[in-house]
Amino acid sequence: EDQVTQSPEALRLQEGESSSLNCSYTVSGLRGLFWYRQDPGKGPEFLFTLYSAGEEKEKERLKATLTKKESFLHITAPKPEDSATYLCAVQARNSGYALNFGKGTSLLVTP
């Protein structure tokens, strides 16, 4: 059965203090790995899609990387507005087009 595990569950950073969020996955044939950001009471906002091991994508202070077993979301010099829950999801080749999400990492960046 496909599984997605995110760690840590919660992370508190000082403004400017870089860190990484982890997403470990087991899937029978990865079609894609997706990162979303979710603010309280809102729907997930798309950040990145990664398709194969070794791939990297960047957007402002965020950089996502992918290996055969896990993905990292690196946050460089975060700002308070980066505070949100970050969700990782996998799409497997043999399970239609459903996204299988982890529970998320709740990030708080303090000034």
Added chain:
Amino acid sequence: DTGVSQNPRHKITKRGQNVTFRCDPISEHNRLYWYRQTLGQGPEFLTYFQNEAQLEKSRLLSDRFSAERPKGSFSTLEIQRTEQGDSAMYLCASSGLQPRKTQYFGPGTRLLVL
């Protein structure tokens, strides 16, 4: 591109009542998905449509749940005889047809069953 819209944004109902939610996808998107999210959890897949055809349903989608997309545009999700365990955020997403197309989510409908 106005994004995915969902109505209502909030719904409070009493146990045993029926409720219906609506989702309007991004206009050129052929696929439409429904997910459910409870507090502290990631979204869980319920069902998806390609145009008007419902192609996949999760085992989470009990007999009390029904979804339609009659003309391949907007979709409705109905919950009959609501239970307190149905309280959750119901999220709709849409995507293009290509296999690895990104799913874009709407703002969700928050359901509270008293």
